[in-house]
Amino acid sequence: MDGKTVRVALLGCGTVGSEVARLLTEQADELAARAGAPVELAGIAVRRPDKHPELPQHLLTSDAAALVESDVDVIVELIGGIEPVRTWLLTALRKGKSVVTANKALLAEYSAELSEAADSAGADLYFEASVAGAIPLLRPLRESLAGDRITKVMGIVNGTTNFILSAMDSSGAGYAETLDEASRLGYAEADPTADVDGYDAASKAAILASLAFHSRVTASDVYREGIANVTSSDIAAAKALGRTVKLLSICERVTADDGTESVSARVHPVMIPRSHPLAGVGGAFNAVFVEADAAGELMFYGQGAGGAPTASAVLGDLVAVARNRVLGGRGPRESAHAALPVRPMGQTPTRYHISLDVADKPGVLAQVAQVFAAHEVSIAAVRQRDRLSTASLVIVTHLAPDAALRATVEEIGKMDVVHEVVSVMRVEGED
Numbered sequence: 422m423d424g425k426t427v428r429v430a431l432l433g434c435g436t437v438g439s440e441v442a443r444l445l446t447e448q449a450d451e452l453a454a455r456a457g458a459p460v461e462l463a464g465i466a467v468r469r470p471d472k473h474p475e476l477p478q479h480l481l482t483s484d485a486a487a488l489v490e491s492d493v494d495v496i497v498e499l500i501g502g503i504e505p506v507r508t509w510l511l512t513a514l515r516k517g518k519s520v521v522t523a524n525k526a527l528l529a530e531y532s533a534e535l536s537e538a539a540d541s542a543g544a545d546l547y548f549e550a551s552v553a554g555a556i557p558l559l560r561p562l563r564e565s566l567a568g569d570r571i572t573k574v575m576g577i578v579n580g581t582t583n584f585i586l587s588a589m590d591s592s593g594a595g596y597a598e599t600l601d602e603a604s605r606l607g608y609a610e611a612d613p614t615a616d617v618d619g620y621d622a623a624s625k626a627a628i629l630a631s632l633a634f635h636s637r638v639t640a641s642d643v644y645r646e647g648i649a650n651v652t653s654s655d656i657a658a659a660k661a662l663g664r665t666v667k668l669l670s671i672c673e674r675v676t677a678d679d680g681t682e683s684v685s686a687r688v689h690p691v692m693i694p695r696s697h698p699l700a701g702v703g704g705a706f707n708a709v710f711v712e713a714d715a716a717g718e719l720m721f722y723g724q725g726a727g728g729a730p731t732a733s734a735v736l737g738d739l740v741a742v743a744r745n746r747v748l749g750g751r752g753p754r755e756s757a758h759a760a761l762p763v764r765p766m767g768q769t770p771t772r773y774h775i776s777l778d779v780a781d782k783p784g785v786l787a788q789v790a791q792v793f794a795a796h797e798v799s800i801a802a803v804r805q806r807d808r809l810s811t812a813s814l815v816i817v818t819h820l821a822p823d824a825a826l827r828a829t830v831e832e833i834g835k836m837d838v839v840h841e842v843v844s845v846m847r848v849e850g851e852d
């Protein structure tokens with residue numbers, strides 16, 4: 422062992438923090454060998470020390486701010502949320518302490534400020550656990566693909582919603598009971614509306630788009646729809662067409678006709694063919710496709726949530742920052758030099774699947790088709806099935822600006838011949 426001991430402060434000891442504490446203790450010798458110096462857990466900030474008889478009592482404190490200011494080299498932040506964590510981490514970075522965090526909500530809004538603080542003091546800011554849990558994804562984007570031009574990053578990055586959608590699809594299980602189960606298993610956020618309303622996936626999309634396109638994309642730049650409005654009708658409509666419903670984060674480099682580039686970053690439910698590789702990603706697993714000019718298509722797959730998988734990514738970062746300190750170097754800095762603007766959702770090209778119950782009489786299909794034509798939306802496929810007095814009409818469009826598709830759906834919903842708009846959902850993964 423050649424370096425001096427790296428002293429670590431752990432902030433938060435819940436689902437992920439408790440696994441980090443366990444692995445740090447159990448694997449101390451291995452971690453020291455990999456880092457080049459002993460990695461010592463110097464203190465653990467918890468809200469109520471008396472509630473943690475399982476932890477070494479001499480390490481516990483309820484004063485996280487004081488622990489941050491104490492003689493430690495690295496802060497591992499696993500509390501979550503914006504404040505007071507943001508202030509503590511800025512203080513730590515400005516004093517040259519390195520930070521490892523899984524806090525996507527914080528990074529998606531304040532990564533510029535945090536990175537500047539890290540740069541000015543020569544400290545490291547690592548956050549592999551913040552997106553897709555255990556899956557090595559951010560370091561491949563930041564480092565392995567630094568020589569390529571990434572065009573798209575698309576995937577399932579929220580374990581809780583994937584767990585719920587998989588259950589709805591396979592067993593028809595209810596939404597609320599499946600969400601409770603996801604919380605019990607440690608997948609859901611402290612406030613699970615962050616998962617089901619798509620905020621968590623939007624934060625992750627912001628982090629992914631920023632890294633992939635060397636730009637600054639914040640969570641508020643990301644178009645967001647969660648799964649709260651996904652109904653059993655949507656699931657059934659998808660099944661009837663050999664598709665399934667997934668909540669995807671989609672980050673794309675969009676090139677306009679005049680050659681100018683922008684970034685589209687969005688989170689919403691989509692229908693994808695059952696044959697698509699993302700369709701088979703079940704439970705709390707995550708999977709992300711990356712497309713790059715030279716590399717072509719890459720797929721990253723693994724456990725995206727849960728204590729131990731997330732702790733794996735945290736410890737990987739911890740070894741990296743400890744090694745950097747031992748060797749006297751730093752990891753890669755934030756790279757936002759391309760500064761691409763964010764394209765509004767309305768101008769982003771998407772495709773829709775629309776299921777309608779319409780009056781079963783001549784000319785209805787032509788009337789519906791006229792509305793599409795009026796909005797310059799071209800239809801890729803139509804399927805009609807007659808029932809007693811109504812017909813079911815399923816329409817899949819070609820790519821069109823999302824605003825035009827929305828306007829089409831709104832107008833169709835108002836037509837007298839349309840009895841019900843049964844399901845409307847964007848489509849991905851088809852030619």
Ligand SMILES: NC(=O)C1=CN([C@@H]2O[C@H](COP(=O)(O)OP(=O)(O)OC[C@H]3O[C@@H](n4cnc5c(N)ncnc54)[C@H](O)[C@@H]3O)[C@@H](O)[C@H]2O)C=CC1
Pocket residue numbers: 432433434435436437438466467468483485498499500501502523524525526550551554607608609610611725726727728731
């Ligand atoms: N659970 C998961 O699967 C994943 C979680 N994350 C992120 O990791 C972070 C931690 O998540 P979990 O462990 O799931 O949350 P958790 O809610 O289980 O743990 C957070 C802990 O922080 C403690 N805490 C709150 N305020 C504190 C304070 N002022 N001082 C000391 N402790 C305080 C809470 O009492 C709780 O024990 C969050 O940022 C979350 O978004 C990231 C990837 C996956």
Ligand SMILES: N[C@@H](CC=O)C(=O)O
Pocket residue numbers: 551553554578579580581582608609610616621725726727
């Ligand atoms: N709540 C998140 C946890 C991991 O980031 C999820 O469900 O994916």
Ligand code: NA
Pocket residue numbers: 549550551552553554555556557558559734
């Ligand atoms: Na990860």
